[in-house]
Amino acid sequence: MLKLRRRFMGALAAAAAVMPLAAPAPASAQSAPSTLKVALHSDLKIIDPIWTSALITTNHGYMVYDTLFAVDDKLEVKPQMVDKWEVSPDKLTYTLTLRDGLEWHDGKPVTAEDCVASIKRWGARDAMGQKLMAVTSDLTAPDDKTIKFVLKQPYGLLLYSLGKPGSNVPFMMPKSVASTDPNSQITDATGSGPFIFKKDEWKPGEKAVYVKNPKYKPRPEPASGFAGGKVPKVDRIEWVWIPDTQTQVNALLGGEIDLVEMVPADLLPLLKKEKSVKVFVGNKAGRQYTMRFNVLHKPFDNAKVRLAALYALDQKEFLDANVGDPEYYKVCNSLFPCGSPLESTKGWEDKLSGNAAKAKQLLQEAGYDGTPVVMLHQTDVAGHNNLATVAKPQLEKAGFKVDLQPMDWQTLVARRAKKDAPSAGGWNVFFTSWGAVDVINPAAAAFLNASCEKATFGWPCDAEMEKLRDAYAAESDPAKQKEIAEKVQLRVLEYPTHVPLGQFTSPTAVRSNVSGMVFAPTLAMWGLEKK
Incomplete structure (x- = not known):
């Protein structure tokens, strides 16, 4: 369709x-x-x-x-x-x-x-x-x-x-x-x-x-x-x-x-x-790196703190460290994959470029109290094992405190399903990647699902996002679908669910x-x- x-x-x-x-x-x-x-x-x-x-x-x-x-x-x-x-x-x-x-x-x-x-x-x-x-x-x-x-x-x-x-x-x-x-x-x-x-x-x-x-x-x-x-x-x-x-x-x-x-x-x-x-390269459309927030616990229960991370992180540094060769990656300031029908930079032109000063301002406005960010770091997946190590200094430069916890990917997969407090074996952020076809539109993208308990790990809860996803799923006109998708992209800046960190092929x-x-x-x- x-x-x-x-x-x-x-x-x-x-x-x-x-x-x-x-x-x-x-x-x-x-x-x-x-x-x-x-x-x-x-x-x-x-x-x-x-x-x-x-x-x-x-x-x-x-x-x-x-x-x-x-x-x-x-x-x-x-x-x-x-x-x-x-x-x-x-x-x-x-x-x-x-x-x-x-x-x-x-x-x-x-x-x-x-x-x-x-x-x-x-x-x-x-x-x-x-x-x-x-x-x-x-x-x-x-x-x-x-x-x-x-x-x-x-x-x-x-x-x-x-x-x-x-x-x-x-x-x-x-x-x-x-x-x-x-x-x-x-x-x-x-x-x-x-x-x-x-x-x-x-x-x-x-x-x-x-x-x-x-x-x-x-x-x-x-x-x-x-x-x-x-x-x-x-x-x-x-x-x-x-x-x-x-x-x-x-x-x-x-x-x-x-x-x-x-x-x-x-x-x-x-x-x-x-x-x-x-x-x-069998999958020319590639994949999208992503950092996922857990909205249940401090500090990312605060939307403005999550927005600060969107400003603090720099896509290109992630791509250089984890892919290396520009032939196999693309900086993309769009929530939906670059090259897809819903590609748009609307509202995202100044995000994902490592603006530590703006991030610090937002943290101050949000009243960030220094709560450590428990960051799960997979160490054994090729092309992904430097995602957390790039994010840590970028977030720290913006004023976050980061607790980096290394583990193998399958241990991370099990742990990310836990809703426990970060100090009790839970988590604040982890990194992964999605195939471009996985995040091609608001209905398909799992990390845009903001249906609270029914949402995937991270558990965002936002009625406005769900209304927009419903509207997209019910619409058949491509032009109107694009309009709705841009509204979704702007809504993510008001209620961040995750951070897209660039595209790559393997x-x-x-x-x-x-x-x-x-x-x-x-x-x-x-x-x-x-x-």
Whole structure:
């Protein structure tokens, strides 16, 4: 449903024009079983992609689950598990029919009742899911293959919501799993997707293992983005956890692993001259660095203190320290991604440029009393491990006191869900990044969800923001959507929820005997072949 400008859609589609990978070997030349070993950006410790929005868990989700709809490489919504759908003339009833032959990994058939339970659990956690469920008066499964939405009002984002590519993705799960409380983590990774998670071989801190789902029924269309035929072409994929990026690169060069998901710019020269390795950027639209506020506790319970941070922080310093090469980053004084239809600098022209004097003035006006800012600092994610260390001196220069607390990313992911006081194991700020498609509009952006207890970690509570997000979701005119988005951008200056810290892309490297890469907003591993 989203109409992206040509240059933004082209950025995603242009991924197909990157350095060509090796052609697949003839069937007679391939040996079985085949194992692909990959080094990703983080260790996998949480396997519930609804409970957390962490990218590593979303990647896991795409391995084992499927979705009702999906977006292709032009961000157009396509059916995935759905065979056909109908919309009533008054646009209040959507009837979705599942494809034939869908099975869970345990051999049981996928039913509409499973999908209804999955949608409801996702809809309780995800920003777009909450908006969809708020306009849904009835969601039922009239029979085993039919899902029926009855809406309170026309809602043009329904299909996109069910196919959204960014966290939290509406993955379908068996009813027995999807019935888990949305605020509790699932422990059963049974899905219907192209790979099966080998929980018995999962060793957090060492590896996660997936094997080909022999009963998976891919769509007949070619794979495109997250849509089309997800054909698993290797028998086994091992996610090998290697914390040090230099060691990852050395292992790739030595043939010990086959793919490195995110290569820091300073290590690219080692790979670009190596004939046995191919380097490319699969997600041309990139990602947006972000600092998230916790509004529940001092000092960021005060909106003016949060605004002071918007003035104190300097995007370029974050990008230089964490990306390094300007070829792979962009300073962007827009709440929504630069290059997207909603890009605007309105109200933000003087923000994010390290104005310590203005920040000090705002802190004085707000009556900041020196309460330390508990800053969670992830130390093990390539391209993200210098975010907190850049922010600390910038905030201190403006007059903040900062308590920097180092930890690995998965520990941070667990801790950010805690509402405890910072002095009792809670937090004030943490850093992450979102895919450009995750923050493409006010309805999709999780950090703009200001629905209090229903909001994601940070828990902003602002009725005006929610009115604007509702208005955006109900509007179909692109020009009016842009007007509403600018109002959202201005509202964030009155009630800051987070700080956008610039855009970047992450090169991926594979050995030249690996082919079939599918280019998508996050890593997709179906279609990969290894000679």
